[in-house]
Amino acid sequence: xxxxxxxxxxxxxxxxxxxxxxTFFLDAIHGLKLVLLVIQAGMTLRGLxxxxxxxxxxxxxxxxxxxxxxxxxxxxxxxxxxxxFEHPAAYILIYISLLHIFTGAVSALRANESRKIxxxxxxxxxxxxxxxxxxxxxxxxxxxxxxxxxxxxVYSTGLIYSSVLNILSSFRKNEIVYIQ
Amino acid sequence: MxxxxxxYATYCAATIAGYTHDESLQxxxxxQFTDCCSRTLLKKLNGPLSAATTQLQxxxxxxxxxxxxxxxxxxxxxxxxxxxxDLDAKVEKFCGKRYLHKYRLICNTNSALLKDTVxxxxxxxxxxxxxxxxxxxxxxxxxxxxxxxxxxINNVNYYFYELVPEGDDFREVKIKFNNDPRSVDDPEKGVxxxxxxxxxxxxxxxxxxxxxxxxxxxxxARYKYLPAWGGYKEILKDNPSxxxxxxxxxxxxxxxxxxxxxxxxxxxxxxxxxxWEDDIRSLLEKRQTDASADWKALAEKISGCEVEDFDMDxxxxxxxxxxxxxxxxxxxxxxxxxxxxxxxxxxxxxFTSGNPAAGVSxxxxxxxxxxxxxxxxxxxxxxxxxxxx
Numbered sequence: 167x168x169x170x171x172x173x174x175x176x177x178x179x180x181x182x183x184x185x186x187x188x189t190f191f192l193d194a195i196h197g198l199k200l201v202l203l204v205i206q207a208g209m210t211l212r213g214l215x216x217x218x219x220x221x222x223x224x225x226x227x228x229x230x231x232x233x234x235x236x237x238x239x240x241x242x243x244x245x246x247x248x249x250x251f252e253h254p255a256a257y258i259l260i261y262i263s264l265l266h267i268f269t270g271a272v273s274a275l276r277a278n279e280s281r282k283i284x285x286x287x288x289x290x291x292x293x294x295x296x297x298x299x300x301x302x303x304x305x306x307x308x309x310x311x312x313x314x315x316x317x318x319x320v321y322s323t324g325l326i327y328s329s330v331l332n333i334l335s336s337f338r339k340n341e342i343v344y345i346q
Numbered sequence: 347m348x349x350x351x352x353x354y355a356t357y358c359a360a361t362i363a364g365y366t367h368d369e370s371l372q373x374x375x376x377x378q379f380t381d382c383c384s385r386t387l388l389k390k391l392n393g394p395l396s397a398a399t400t401q402l403q404x405x406x407x408x409x410x411x412x413x414x415x416x417x418x419x420x421x422x423x424x425x426x427x428x429x430x431x432d433l434d435a436k437v438e439k440f441c442g443k444r445y446l447h448k449y450r451l452i453c454n455t456n457s458a459l460l461k462d463t464v465x466x467x468x469x470x471x472x473x474x475x476x477x478x479x480x481x482x483x484x485x486x487x488x489x490x491x492x493x494x495x496x497x498x499i500n501n502v503n504y505y506f507y508e509l510v511p512e513g514d515d516f517r518e519v520k521i522k523f524n525n526d527p528r529s530v531d532d533p534e535k536g537v538x539x540x541x542x543x544x545x546x547x548x549x550x551x552x553x554x555x556x557x558x559x560x561x562x563x564x565x566x567a568r569y570k571y572l573p574a575w576g577g578y579k580e581i582l583k584d585n586p587s588x589x590x591x592x593x594x595x596x597x598x599x600x601x602x603x604x605x606x607x608x609x610x611x612x613x614x615x616x617x618x619x620x621x622w623e624d625d626i627r628s629l630l631e632k633r634q635t636d637a638s639a640d641w642k643a644l645a646e647k648i649s650g651c652e653v654e655d656f657d658m659d660x661x662x663x664x665x666x667x668x669x670x671x672x673x674x675x676x677x678x679x680x681x682x683x684x685x686x687x688x689x690x691x692x693x694x695x696x697f698t699s700g701n702p703a704a705g706v707s708x709x710x711x712x713x714x715x716x717x718x719x720x721x722x723x724x725x726x727x728x729x730x731x732x733x734x735x
Contacts, residue, residue, distance in 0.1 A: 170410055222442050223498040223547055226449075227574045230498070233545070 175336040179329040186322040186329070194314040198258050199251065201321065205262065206247035213241030259308040259317060263301035270297030289335050293328060300324035347487045348563050351589065353378040353656045354641030356479050358648050359593055362618050363600035367651040369472055373600070375656065376476020376681055377483070380426055382658050383685065391665055394720035396689070397682040399426045399477070411495060411548040417705035419553065420451070420494040424704060425692035426477070426685075427484050428453035428493025428554055429460060433699035438577065447701045448499050449575060451492040455485045455591075456611035459695055464599045464609040466691055467684070473677070474684035475603050479596050481688070486592035487563055490573050490581055491555040494703055497547045501574035502557045508536060509568040509582075511631070516568065523559060531560060533633045565589045565630045565637055586630040593626060594619050622648060674723060686724040 185204055189197035216237025224230035243265070250257050274294030281287040300321065308317030356377040360370035383399040401409065401422055409415055424430060431454020437446060463481050467474035492499045506523070509516040523540040531538045540559035541551040555562045561569070567585040572578060594614035601618070602609040619626065622644065629640045645653045665678040673679045690707075697707035 170412060219547060223445050223448075226437065226439065226441055226445055226577070227498040227501065228572050228576065228578055229501070229503050229574070236545075 172336045176333050179332040179336070182329040182332075183326050186325040189318055189322045194318050195255055197318040197322070198255055198262075198314065201262065201318075201325075202247055202251060202258055205265065206244050206251075208244075209240050209247060210244030213237045213239070213244055216240060255314050256309055259304060259314075262321070263305045266297045266301035266304075270294045270299075270301065273297065289331060293331050293335075296324060296328055296331070300328075347483050347589075347592075348560075348636065349378055349381075349656060350637040350641050351483060351487075351565065351592075352381060352480055354638060354645050354653065355593060356476070356483070356596065357645045357653055358622075358641065359479070359596035360475075360600050361645070361649045362597050362622075363615075364604055365600065367649055370649065371653070372472035372677070373476040373479060375660070376473040376684070377480045378656050379658070379681060380477055380480040380685075383681070388682075391662060391678065393665070393678070393682055394686070394723065396720035397685045398422055399685050399689075406550050406553070409550055411546075411550065414705070416494060416548060417703065419550075420696075420704045421689055421693055423493030423554060424451055424453075424696065425493075425689045426481060428488050428491060429457060429463065429481050429485050429692070430493075430696065431455070431457045431459075431485075431489070433459070433695060433701065445498060447703050448492060448494060448496045450699070450701055451494050451696075451703055452499060452575065453485055453488045453491055453493065455489055455588075457485070458611075459692060460485060461609060461611050462691060462695065463688065464602065466687055468603055468606075470687075471680040471684055473681040474687065475600065477681070477684050477688055478599065478603075482596055482599060483592045486588045487585070488555060489588075490576075490583075491558075491562070493554055495548045495550050495553045497545065497549065497552045497574070499573075499575045500552050500554065500557055501543075502540075502571050503574075505580075506558070506571040507569060508561075509570065511568075521561065521569070531635050533564075533566070533635065560635075564635055566633045586627065589630050590623075590626060674727065683723060683727050686721055687728060690721060690724060 182204070185200060189200055192200065214237070216233055220230060220234040220237060224233040227233075247261065250261055271294065273290055277287040277290035277294055281291075303324075304317045304321050307313050307320055353374045357370045357374035360373045361367070365373065380399045383397065384402045385395050385398045385405060386402055388395050388398055399422065401419070406419075409419055411419075428451070430451045432452075433450050435450050435452070437449055441449070460482060463478050467478040506521045507518045508521055510519050511517075519536045522535075522537045524537060525540065525542045527539060529537075529539050538559045538561045540561075541553075541556035543557070544551040546552075551557070558571070561567055562583065562585075565585055568583065570580050570582045573581055591614055594616050597618050598613050598615040599609055601607065601615060616623075625644050625647075629637060629644065632640065634640075642653055642655075661677040665673060665676045668676050668679070674683060693704045694707040696704040
């Protein structure tokens with residue numbers, strides 16, 4: 167990762183921490199909507215970025231259609247986040263939790279792959295497990311116990327934790343293959 | 347390519363081309379030193395940083411990948427390790443300029459730039475000849491990869507097979523890549539280390555043949571794969587044959603530089619190499635990740651002299667101890683000037699082809715541009731004829 171990329175990652179993580187802290191001071195439903203807004207913006211931008219990359223570069227590349235599909239999925243998720251904005255809180259909770267379960271599962275699988283080949287895997291695994299646990303707790307608090315406020319707080323705490331992990335992983339040393 | 351070819355094989359080629367033992371050693375040393383002359387080393391020597399011919403792992407990790415950062419990386423890797431094959435290449439389907447500029451940096455053999463590279467060394471130092479031989483040899487090992495970070499060009503996927511000789515035929519072995527830089531390549535199991543997949547187009551992981559690891563650098567490697575840029579057309583690489591061609595082309599190029607003949611691309615001095623053909627071919631077929639010992643034995647057999655091992659520190663004291671006036675006359679001083687000339691020439695060719703990937707090429711006479719003070723050395727040495735910075 168370039169120095170610029172690391173700084174950008176760290177800024178994004180700090181921004182997420184700020185959002186998480188803000189949700190503690192808002193009422194539950196507004197806090198939840200703020201989180202949804204951030205997710206919507208992130209997904210949409212990521213999707214658009216991938217689609218632009220596909221049309222400018224990756225359409226000539228072997229396997230380049232994966233980039234297009236990835237972009238479409240992110241864009242869809244972003245649009246979906248916007249569409250459920252006015253729906254009951256339970257839908258928003260389910261949507262956010264499913265996103266985190268998916269992200270966590272991908273991260274855990276990647277960590278397992280890294281572990282098999284002896285590469286660094288612990289931070290990735292911790293990130294994956296945190297995401298899955300967070301989503302489950304939010305689902306239990308919000309839907310089973312009906313406490314939206316606790317669900318938002320738990321979610322915000324998890325967001326802070328995963329953002330700190332992101333900052334740590336942005337500045338940790340990584341190794342690359344040296345070409346001669 | 348690695349030390350075995352860049353140092354020992356180049357020594358063999360220079361000796362066959364008619365150079366003396368000492369001259370051959372100097373050419374071979376300069377060839378291999380192209381893989382060592384990083385900014386970190388130049389800082390230590392207090393030399394001009396613009397003369398860097400490679401980047402260390404740590405330097406790459408910290409390298410910026412914004413526009414100027416990418417141009418800086420391209421100015422190091424394209425002129426010395428991935429010489430572009432065709433700066434006017436066309437893509438079959440319509441494509442944007444961003445893609446086209448990267449596509450045109452794909453390295454290939456026998457290019458117009460290769461002729462320019464060899465001609466640039468004519469009448470110059472042994473160091474210039476050594477750098478030209480490094481560039482020439484790498485065009486064979488690094489062909490089909492580009493000397494700039496680009497996923498759309500340099501990526502390789504799971505379709506990557508080694509063709510292992512078995513009797514009169516070949517057995518296909520699927521290459522397994524892992525991303526752990528600490529692991530050692532294992533030719534027997536077909537497990538090699540490559541760089542991590544990064545979906546970011548300009549990630550440093552997508553520089554050169556990083557996505558295929560060191561595998562393309564091994565002389566024994568015969569493989570087929572789908573390059574990212576090839577429109578699903580399979581590429582078959584036969585390194586034993588390619589490396590033999592590289593060797594014979596080096597002999598021809600060095601003979602031209604020594605005897606004043608005109609260097610033409612696509613010409614190989616097979617006749618001069620014939621007495622050692624069997625030795626070289628069997629050496630290249632041997633499945634080993636470092637062939638230094640075998641090349642060294644052959645080098646000593648060809649020249650009848652003892653060939654010392656490569657020592658990166660050999661000329662550093664001479665350079666650091668020299669005063670400012672005599673620095674350019676030292677071994678490393680001459681290497682630095684030759685490196686600046688090569689970098690300048692290739693940057694100029696890329697720029698004048700309308701490709702901004704390696705940055706802007708300007709004439710020093712037309713203004714005082716910051717950051718190019720290093721090249722005044724080159725102006726002084728080469729005169730006005732070659733001032734393409």
